[in-house]
Amino acid sequence: MLKDSPEFTDHIGYWLRRVSNAVSSGFAAKLETLDVSVAEWVFMRLLYKRDPIPPSQVAEVMALTRGGVTKIADRLINKGYLVREDDPEDGRSQRLKLTAKGNQIVPKLAALADKNEAEYFAHLSAPEKRQLMALLQKTVEALGIDTVPIT
Amino acid sequence: MLKDSPEFTDHIGYWLRRVSNAVSSGFAAKLETLDVSVAEWVFMRLLYKRDPIPPSQVAEVMALTRGGVTKIADRLINKGYLVREDDPEDGRSQRLKLTAKGNQIVPKLAALADKNEAEYFAHLSAPEKRQLMALLQKTVEALGIDTVPIT
DNA sequence: TATTGTTATACTCTATAACTATA
């Protein structure tokens, strides 16, 4: 296979992207068997076992615009996983809530996430896994990353 | 800020995606100052200081369809960074080659990559960086990941 | 006037499939 030029492979960011994209696309393929996208999974996961929250808050956490949230919410509503409720205290505001169907599928999707994790990190020892996780978490904290990625 | 549910944060894949997306979007923002997308950068990087290669090979390395390669190549050609050459030995085949302008911008983009790397991993010590890189490289090898990610 | 959410529009990345030219 054609290799990438050596001058460009000395960045952590480069390897991070290679691994992350592989893991994510493996996960996306698993989710697809249940006709759910990664964005939809992240969305539902945010709402799972939690009081209904307004779209604006979903937008903030997922680093999406409000328009983007509307689009994903529309798809989830069409699939029967989500409902919109009016906020009784503010006529402009809404609350998003998983339906019973939505609450039922989340654990199934979580099982796929578990399966993917096991599959992609089987080659690392337990200490190595802890080490990797610790370095990543340290990075999230140091950089003040406060959003949940979609893709 | 609204936190993600604890049940879902015990996966390496989760943290990997959070960090990788943050690093990548920081890089994308830097590239944008020169009107170049990440896909275009990866594309040009593949061709830099190398004999011209056919679109089919770019498709293979970047895990794109041939149609996708055509699209990105078209944009790079419009920007004056790339040219198509006919293969003298096979009338169906082409070779993609950076122009002088293309060869000039790649080092500038590489400098942005260096800057991004420094910025996003400043909080890690040299041994920690080596450790993280080693764990990621080990994963790439163990999984047989042989493509260069775009997004 | 400011805020919440929707809608319209557009662009990038990605895929599938039909098509052209060549082998």
Add this chain to the structure above:
DNA sequence: TATAGTTATAGAGTATAACAATA
């Protein structure tokens, strides 16, 4: 028939901006 590449079409994710309803 098979292969290299292009083109057409579509869908997801993302952004900006205009808009309606409410505050």
